[in-house]
Amino acid sequence: MKIAVAAESDKAEPRVAGTPETVKKFIGLGAEVAVEPGAGVQSGIPDADYVAAGATVEKDAVKTADIVLRVRRPRADELLDYKRGAIVVSLMDPYGHDAAIAALANSGVTSFAMELMPRITRAQSMDVLSSQANLAGYRAVIDAAAEYGRALPMMMTPAGTVPAAKAFIMGVGVAGLQAIATARRLGAVVTATDVRPAVKEQVQSLGAKFIAVEDEEFKQAETAGGYAKEMSKDYQAKQAALIAEHIKKQDIVITTALIPGRPAPKLVSAEMVASMRPGSVIVDLAVERGGNVEGAKPGEVVTINGVKIVGYLNVPGRLAASSSALYAKNLLTFLESMIDKKEKKLAINWDDEIVKGTLLTRDGKIVHPNFQPKA
Template identity: 75%
Template sequence: MKIAIPKEIAAGEPRVAAVPDTVKKFKALGAEVLVEAGAGVSSGILDSDYEAAGAAISADPVKDADIVLKVRRPEASELGKYKRGALAIAIMDPYGNDAALKAMADAGVAAFAMELMPRITRAQVMDVLSSQANLAGYRAVIEAAEAFGRAFPMMMTAAGTVPAAKVFVMGVGVAGLQAIATARRLGAIVTATDVRPAVKEQVESLGAKFIAVEDEEFKQAETAGGYAKEMSKDYQAKQAALTAEHIKKQDIVITTALIPGRPAPRLVSAEMVKSMKPGSVLVDLAVERGGNVEGVKAGEVADVGGIKIVGFTNVAGRVAASASGLYAKNLLAFVETLIDKETKAVAVKWDDELVKATALTRDGAVIHPNFQPKGA
């Protein structure tokens, strides 16, 4: 059984799908591990580190590989080297990318999307959305601090007092919670908002203040499954007015609202941006899906009248060493379920709920129900 770790070819992707610790564990499972030369350099891992862990360094690791582990979905130029029947496991970004799914099906690979892992107890250790969003939330605050021309904590000096920065986090999922925690550690005064009432307690437990129109509709704003309900137009208008007034007084705004497969919801209008003080900073973690902030530009720091809108893509990748370490462990935990411990061979249980949730292609066809070709 061969497991391949190719170098990422997507522009601006410094992460890698294996680290020396996971290589050792794959070896213990009976796998031969082949790593492409230079694959880990951007994450601070040398070829010699992989070799010390038991991997072989190869110029063409995917040739004859049974499992190919990647960060990003394999591109057409890579698929030609894969053997038919190989398992390709990565963050696949399948929504709206029908041609890429067809290319993987046509290449005969069994493709698995790590970001479709179900939110169940046994899959927590495989949850790439959480592991990477956690780091993105942390890095968002670091980016904000770098762009902000002032200190975060209150400082009392002989020359006078520096006031604490005011940070507002919009969207309190994994990234938002980590952003709150990081901003608090840096000494900021933090507020946060979300449409789910259950997160109020989490926000307050981190030492931040929760901002929302807390009427009867808000109290019923969560489904039995823990998801946010769509709010009425009347509620949305009241919440928007409260948010607009609050943003005027903030130094930093961090937005994290993303809905898989859909454009990011617009949370901050151009008018709200203009209402902020010059020198203020907005960091938009949803820029890859169109952004939460009007005027954000992917991959850039836009300047709107002295207010900076940070639109960096792949924010988790800006903490590449940590992101690779966590992602590699997510992959290891999933791959362990695909290997027969006794025969030390690939043995996919196609009726396993983890496999059914993540498998996109098999035997030349797109098999995931959410991504079936139209008319199929």
Template identity: 70%
Template sequence: MASTVFIAKESHPEESRVAASVDSVKKMISLGLEVVVQKGAGAGSQISDEAFAEAGAKLATATGAKSADVILKVRRPTDSETKSYKKGATVIAIMDPYGNEKALGAIAKAGLSSFAMELMPRITRAQVMDVLSSQANLAGYQAVIDATHEFDRALPMMMTAAGTVPAAKVFVMGAGVAGLQAIATARRLGAVVSATDVRPAAKEQVASLGAKFIAVEDEEFKAAETAGGYAKEMSKEYQAKQAELVADHIAKQDIVITTALIPGRPAPKLVSKAMLKSMKPGSLCVDLAVERGGNVEGAKAGEIAEVEGVRIIGYNNVPGRIAASASQLYAKNLLSFLETLIDKEEKTLAIDMEDELVKATLLTQGGKIVHPGFGGASDAKGDA
């Protein structure tokens, strides 16, 4: 009998994304799976129930999850949601496992197998499943759009008979996926863009987008990357020199966008109150790490805070602010992973425990937390 996939409506009040698209539903059905979509699941992403039904999905209330073999979600299920799933079901979502061992314990106790999409290894085979990249890309774009909305001046240089308006100066801190997209977007809008990163390889990427790279480029910096492409811990002396350079640069900027996140740890503080005080009146910061404590001193999650005369945009769930696009990409990430878990002949779920993707992302199975990174939580109990 074919496996049933349930697309859940997100219960989090700030979550407008959905774990499927019309195209992903059609593809799952073509694989022989039965697809059930919770009514209203796609409303926040401009996908109607009728559109899902026309794609071949069945519509149901939340109780439809009770008979599902696979539940696809954006966020980790709450305790009440977990209790509504049948024992042995598989949940695939952005599980946010770091620091949430209690919630993982509840999922394990419910007898569910769960996969964390954000733990997907960054290997060639899994590129199409990389939710961190797909969502960060959109976050970097939206950060610039949000900054432009709040900024009371034009971004590009404007030459008129009445005079010339200079281009806005945008500084992006962190040249990962989100940072690079922020650079590209700000450049397309005509801003003068600069960026910094602790990885030497980032210099070429930043320059390729037409932005200026800001860093103390001494011998230590040139050797500051491991064979795997990650940044090494820098000396206190180097950190002090870099901080001085960045502080001097920030004072001349109109908009600062910060993107630095460290898995499993609070976001590093990059911009101090003293740096904010040095900025011009009307300047802005956009803190994309605000949900993890923030890169900017004084940033507040879910708010636009004002510190030393500088507004700090700290919106939660930035990809969800452009939910239609975010859901489209996330649905493709999920579908690509789900395909690797399906027996194409039997049309049923068949998880290969030796698959490197499974090893990297499987959190709970058989009543236990099985991921080595969270093994100490295997006896955890409680609500999400």
């Protein structure tokens, strides 16, 4: 059983799918591990650290690998180097990329999409979306504080008092909860909103105030999988009116709202941006999916009427060392569940809920029901 840790071909991706810690664990499970040269450099891991952990460094590591670990989905031309039947584990970004998923199937690899991990208790330690969103929520507040021209906590000095900044978090999933906690630690006065009633207590437990139109539709606004439902036009209008009034008084706004497989919902209109004070900052964590904020530009910080809108791409990658460590551990836990500890070889249970939930392609076909070509 040979495992390859691939170097990412996208130069904008600084994360890596394996660390010296996970390499040691894989070797302990009976695997031979090869790492492509420079794979971990942008995450602060030199090749020598992998060698010290027991791996080899090989330019063509993926060519002979039974399992290939990556952060991003391999390009069609990269798949030419993969063995037919090789297992590829990565973030596959399958929504809206039919040609790329078809290329995976045509190459004959068995691919697993880590972002499709079922939301069940047993899979929590494999949940890459949560591990990466947690760091993105933290980094969003740090980026906002860096762009904001004032201090966040209240400061009482002989020269006068600096008021505490007001931070508003829109969308209270994993990223939103971490953003609330981080903004609170930095001394901001924090409010938050979400369409899911279950998060109200979580928001309050972190010391923030919950803002929402709490009508009957709001009480039914969560899917069985824990995601937010798409709300009616009437509810959206009521919520927008409440938010518009609230947002005028905020110094920092962080938006995190995403619905899997759909464009990001627009939460902050141009009128709302215009109503904010000059010097205010908005961080849009959904910019890669079209953005929650009108006027946000992917990969840029734009200023509109004195309000900065931060649209950094790959926010977890802005903390590459930390995000790689968590991501690599997610992959280790996922693969560990497929390895026979006594025989020290792969023993995949194709009927396992986690396997079925993440399996994208196998035997030259797209097998995940959500992505099979329409007849």
